[in-house]
Amino acid sequence: METVIETRAFDRAARDAGMTDAERTSAILTIAADPEAGDLIVGTGGCRKVRIAGRGHGKSGGYRVITFYTCPEGVYLLTVFGKGEKASLTGAEKNALARLTTALKR
Template identity: 50%
Template sequence: MQADVETPDYLRDAKAAGIGGDERWSIVDHVAANPRAGDLIVGSGGARKIRFAAPGRGKSGGYRVVTYYGEDDLPVFLLNVFKKGDRVNLSKAEINALREELSHLAREYRQGVMRYVKGR
């Protein structure tokens, strides 16, 4: 199992999509157990899109969760989630913005952890 980080954008999106507690934890558990699950988003710098079934509706009526797992010493970052009925894919502009964000994410996470460890 890999540690997960639910980003503020992911939490906001999950709330907007109506993803409740048990359902949210089910997604988190699946991603932690399968950090490399999902399809790579071409041009994103390593993000993946995972399909999840919505209760009673199957995968076609489910959610798309965007994750990033860089290396074994990093958690899996849950970045965004959207209902399949609302959209199927990220736009080219969103993929470009995601690539820019991911280029800094691992470094900034490690720096934050080191500041915390050194501060103790």
């Protein structure tokens, strides 16, 4: 199991998306067990999009958690959004994540 680091942006986004404590715990345990889970997001410097089940909707209607794994620190939870909120990240969001991952790699 890897260390999971929840960023302030993730905390805020999780509240805004309506994630329950149980859903957050499930997401953390899933990601800690497999830090390289999810689809690699091109143009972000190594971020991944992990699908997490939400209140009776399963993974297809649940949440998308954006993560970044770096050794030896662990897995950063960068943000989260509900599947119904948006389909994917914009170019500007990908660029912002690329800048963030560059800083985290230092």
